[in-house]
Amino acid sequence: MTDVLAVTDHRRGDLRDVSYEIITAGRELADETGGNLHLAVISGTVDEFADDLNREGVDAIHTVDHGEEFNHDVYTQAISQLYDELAPQYVVAPNSVNGLDYAPAVANELDLPIVTDTIGLETDGETLLATREMYGGKVETTNELEGAAVVTIRSAEWPKAEGTGDASIEAFDAEIDEDAIGSTVTGFEEVGGGDVDISEADVLVSVGRGIEEEDNIPLIEDLAEALDATVSSSRPIVDNGWLPKNRQVGQSGKVVTPDVYIAIGISGAVQHVAGMKGSDTIVAINTDPNAPIMDIADYAIHDDLFDVVPALTEEFQ
Amino acid sequence: MKILVTVKEVATVEDEFEIEGTEIASQYLGADLNEWDDYAVEEAVQLQENGIADEVVTVTIGPEDCEQTIRQALAKGADRAIRVWDDALEGVDLLDVNAKTEILSAVVEAEEPDLVLTGVQAGDDSFGATGVSLAEEIGAQWGAVVNHLEHDLEDGVASVRRELEGGVEELTEIDLPAVLTIQTGINEPRYASLRGIRQAQRKELDVQALADIGVDEGTIESELELTEMYEPESESDVTVWEGSADETAAELGELLREKGVAQ
Ligand SMILES: Cc1cc2nc3c(=O)[nH]c(=O)nc-3n(C[C@H](O)[C@H](O)[C@H](O)COP(=O)(O)OP(=O)(O)OC[C@H]3O[C@@H](n4cnc5c(N)ncnc54)[C@H](O)[C@@H]3O)c2cc1C
Numbered sequence: 001m002t003d004v005l006a007v008t009d010h011r012r013g014d015l016r017d018v019s020y021e022i023i024t025a026g027r028e029l030a031d032e033t034g035g036n037l038h039l040a041v042i043s044g045t046v047d048e049f050a051d052d053l054n055r056e057g058v059d060a061i062h063t064v065d066h067g068e069e070f071n072h073d074v075y076t077q078a079i080s081q082l083y084d085e086l087a088p089q090y091v092v093a094p095n096s097v098n099g100l101d102y103a104p105a106v107a108n109e110l111d112l113p114i115v116t117d118t119i120g121l122e123t124d125g126e127t128l129l130a131t132r133e134m135y136g137g138k139v140e141t142t143n144e145l146e147g148a149a150v151v152t153i154r155s156a157e158w159p160k161a162e163g164t165g166d167a168s169i170e171a172f173d174a175e176i177d178e179d180a181i182g183s184t185v186t187g188f189e190e191v192g193g194g195d196v197d198i199s200e201a202d203v204l205v206s207v208g209r210g211i212e213e214e215d216n217i218p219l220i221e222d223l224a225e226a227l228d229a230t231v232s233s234s235r236p237i238v239d240n241g242w243l244p245k246n247r248q249v250g251q252s253g254k255v256v257t258p259d260v261y262i263a264i265g266i267s268g269a270v271q272h273v274a275g276m277k278g279s280d281t282i283v284a285i286n287t288d289p290n291a292p293i294m295d296i297a298d299y300a301i302h303d304d305l306f307d308v309v310p311a312l313t314e315e316f317q
Numbered sequence: 318m319k320i321l322v323t324v325k326e327v328a329t330v331e332d333e334f335e336i337e338g339t340e341i342a343s344q345y346l347g348a349d350l351n352e353w354d355d356y357a358v359e360e361a362v363q364l365q366e367n368g369i370a371d372e373v374v375t376v377t378i379g380p381e382d383c384e385q386t387i388r389q390a391l392a393k394g395a396d397r398a399i400r401v402w403d404d405a406l407e408g409v410d411l412l413d414v415n416a417k418t419e420i421l422s423a424v425v426e427a428e429e430p431d432l433v434l435t436g437v438q439a440g441d442d443s444f445g446a447t448g449v450s451l452a453e454e455i456g457a458q459w460g461a462v463v464n465h466l467e468h469d470l471e472d473g474v475a476s477v478r479r480e481l482e483g484g485v486e487e488l489t490e491i492d493l494p495a496v497l498t499i500q501t502g503i504n505e506p507r508y509a510s511l512r513g514i515r516q517a518q519r520k521e522l523d524v525q526a527l528a529d530i531g532v533d534e535g536t537i538e539s540e541l542e543l544t545e546m547y548e549p550e551s552e553s554d555v556t557v558w559e560g561s562a563d564e565t566a567a568e569l570g571e572l573l574r575e576k577g578v579a580q
Contacts, residue, residue: 011481072449072459095445097481100437100498101461104414104446105453113540114414116444133549134442135330139341142545143412182458182492192484203578227579239502245484252480260578262569281576283569284555288332295553299572301565302557311566316579 002035002125005088007079008053009096010044011070012188015052018094018153023161025121025153026092027057033125036060038086039167042078043067047169056163062086062172073181075102078174080109085172088148090128095152107150114150115143119157136269137292154270192245192253196230203229204258206249206276209236210265210286210305217242219309220264226316232256234266250275265305268293285309318470320361321430323421323448324375324390324398325351326383327441339546350386353436355393357499359506360466361434362394367468370432372396376424378406378417384522391517392509398520399424403527405534413539414446420537421447422454423530432475433496437462445498452496460491464500 006026008019023039030037036059041049046063053061064078079102083091091110093103095117107114119140120131128145198204205224211217217237224231231247238248249256251271261279266272268284268291276282277296284297285305294300301308326348334345364370375390375398377383387398401420409416425433435448445461452459464486465478470493479487480500491497509517527534558568573579 011485016482072461076453097462097479100445101449101459101479104448104450105459107414107446108418108450108453111415114446114450115541116446129544134546135328135341136440136443137549138330138334139336139546140549141339141543141547144542144544145540182495183460184490185487186490187488188481189478189486189488190484191486203573227573229579235501241505251482253484255483260573260576281572283572289557290332290548292549294555295549295551297553297555299569300555300557301569303562303565307562308566308569311562312569315566315570 002030002033002090002123003038003086003088004030004035004090004092005038005040005079005082005086006092007040007042007075007094008049009094009098010049013044015049016094016096017160018096018155019053020055020160021155021158022092022094022153023053023055023058024158027161029090029092029121029123032123035089038062038088040064040079040082042075043070050169054165054167054169055161056165057161058165058167061167061169063169064172064174066174066176069185070098071181071183071185072102072105073183074176076105076109077176077180078172079106081174082172083110089125090123090148091150093150093152095154099152103150103152110150112148112150113145115145116152117154118151119154121151133270136267138290156274192248194244194246196246198230198232198247198249199254199256201230201256201258203227203260203262204232204256205229205262205264206232206234206266207237207264208234208266211237214240214242219306223309223313226313234272263293263297264309266293267291268296318370318431319372319374319428320364320370321425321428321433322354322357322361322373322375322390322395323433323435324354324358324377324387325436325439326377326379326386327351327439329441336546336548339543348383348386350389351436351439353438353440353499353501355506356501356503357434357436358390358393358395359504360499363504364468365394369468369470374399374428374430376401376421378402378411378420387522388517389509391520391522392513393507394513396520398522399525400522401525401527401530403534405527405537409537410539410541410543412442412444412543413541414444414450416537416539417447418450418454420527420530420532421451423532425451425455427530431494433457435496435498437498437500448496448498458492458495459497460489460495461498462500463497464503466497466503
C-alpha cells in the first residue's frame with residue numbers, strides 16, 4: 001500500500017489553490033495501490049482550513065496549530081514527525097516559493113530523494129515515475145525513483161479536488177523545538193503598484209529578452225502607442241531595470257487576462273505563462289518555432305521581431 | 318566574514334535540436350554561467366566592496382571543461398575558486414540533490430563560511446532544491462528565493478526579502494550562518510572588466526577530488542534516474558502565419574481589427 005502525505009499551502013489567512021490540486025495529485029498516487037491520503041495543515045487557522053480541505057478523496061487531515069504564518073523550521077519539524085508517525089511512501093508538497101523553502105530540508109532530514117516541479121506522477125507502489133521539464137520547457141523527462149521520496153508538484157497541473165469528503169480531522173501533537181527556529185517573518189509587502197495596472201488592459205504588447213537591449217524598448221512602445229495598447233513584459237526586462245516592476249507578467253508579477261496578448265521575444269517559461277494563459281487570444285512573435293510559448297499561442301509568427309514589429313507599427317500609423 | 322558562492326555551469330540548448338537517448342545531442346548544446354548564480358556572485362562581491370565580507374570563494378562541481386565559467390565568476394570579483402571533480406562522478410547523474418548536498422557540505426565544512434549564497438535554481442534542470450538541502454545538512458539557517466539582502470548583517474542576523482507569488486514579498490530575519498538562494502533582479506550583475514579578466518587568470522582555482530574533501534565515493538550515488546527525454550507533445554492548434562514580415566504583420570493587423578481592439 002502506498003500511503004501519501006500531502007502538505008497544503010496557505011498565506012495570510014487564505015488557502016492557496018495548489019492545496020486543492022495537491023489533493024488530486026495525492027489521491028491519484030494513493031489510488032494506484034489502494035493507499036490512504038493524509039493531508040497536513042500546518043500553522044494559521046488550521047481548523048477552518050481543515051474543514052475547507054475535507055474534500056472527496058482525503059482520508060485523514062492532521063492539523064498542527066503552531067503560529068499564524070509559514071515558518072520553514074516549523075514545517076520541517078512537523079512534517080518529519082508526521083512522516084515518522086504515518087510512514088507514508090510519498091511526501092507531496094507544492095512547488096511554491098514556500099514549498100521550495102521546506103521540501104528539500106524535509107528530504108534531507110529524512111534521508112529521502114527529492115524530485116521537484118513535477119507535472120506527472122505514476123507509481124506501482126515501489127517505483128515512482130515522475131515527469132518534469134528541463135531547459136525551460138523545451139523537453140520533458142521521466143525520472144525514476146525507488147522507494148520512499150519527497151515530491152513537489154507544479155501548480156495548475158492537476159485539477160482542484162471538489163465535493164465534500166469524510167476525512168477524519170485530528171490535531172497532531174508535534175513537538176516543535178523553538179530553539180531550532182532561526183528565522184522570523186516580520187511582515188509582508190505588496191510590490192509592483194504605481195500608475196499603470198496591466199491587468200486592466202484590453203490589449204497587451206508584451207516584450208521579452210528577445211529585445212536584446214534597453215535601447216530597443218522604444219520599438220515596443222511605438223507599437224503599443226499605434227495600437228492604443230499597454231506595454232507589459234517578462235521578468236528579465238524588469239530585472240534589468242528596463243521597465244518598472246508593475247509591468248511584469250507572471251508568477252511573481254501580475255496575472256493578466258486581456259482580449260489580446262502579444263508575446264514578443266518571450267519563450268513562455270512556466271512562471272511567465274502562469275500570468276497570461278487566461279488571455280482570450282494569444283499571439284506569439286518568436287524566431288524559435290519550438291519555443292514553449294507556441295503551445296499556448298493561438299496565432300504565431302516565426303520570425304524576427306525586429307522585422308515584424310516595425311511592419312506592424314506601420315500598419316496602424 | 319567569509320562568503321561561499323555555489324557556481325554552476327549550465328547547459329544551453331539551441332532553437333533546433335535533437336535528442337539522443339536521454340540527452341540532447343552535444344552539437345546542440347552550449348554552456349554558460351547559471352543566470353541565478355551570476356546574481357549570487359554579484360551580491361557576494363558587493364558585500365565585499367561594502368566592507369562586510371573579507372573573502373568570496375566560489376565552489377563548482379564539474380569537470381575541467383567548466384573552468385572557463387568559473388574564471389568568469391573570478392573575473393567579476395570572487396577571490397578564489399574550488400572545483401570538485403572525480404572520476405567517480407563521471408557516471409553519476411548530478412540531478413540528484415543528495416549527491417550535490419553531500420559534496421557541497423564537505424566543502425562548507427572545510428571552508429567554514431558565515432554565509433553561503435546559491436542561485437534559486439539552475440537554468441537547465443530547474444530543481445531549485447540544492448541550497449535548502451545543503452543548509453539542512455550543515456545545520457545552518459536558510460531562506461529560499463531572496464530578492465533583497467540588507468548589507469549590514471549585524472548581530473549575526475541577515476534581513477532579507479523573500480519573493481513570494483503574486484507580487485508579495487516576505488520580510489524575514491535569518492540567523493547566521495545561513496544559506497540564501499538568490500533570485501534574479503536582486504542586483505545588476507556586472508560585466509567583467511578587462512582588468513578583471515586578466516586578474517582572474519592568476520587567481521587560485523583549486524581542484525579537489527572526493528577523497529581530498531573527505532567524501533567517500535561510495536556514498537555518492539544517484540537515487541534518481543533519468544530514464545526518458547522527449548519533446549513535449551504539443552496540444553496547441555496554433556495558426557502560424559507564413560510569409561514576409563510585411564505579410565505576417567498584415568495578417569496580425571487584420572486579426573486585431575477583426576477583434577475590434579485596434580483601428
Ligand atoms: C521563482 C521564480 C519566479 C519567476 N517569476 C517570473 C515572472 O513572474 N514572470 C516571468 O516572465 N518570468 C519569471 N521567472 C523567470 C522565468 O523562469 C524565465 O526565466 C523568464 O520568463 C524568461 O523570460 P523571456 O521569455 O523574456 O526570456 P528567454 O527565456 O530568454 O526567451 C527569449 C525568447 O526570445 C526569442 N528571441 C530571441 N531573439 C528574437 C528575435 N530577434 N525575434 C523574435 N524572437 C526572438 C527566443 O527564441 C526566446 O524564445 C521566474 C523564475 C523563478 C525561478
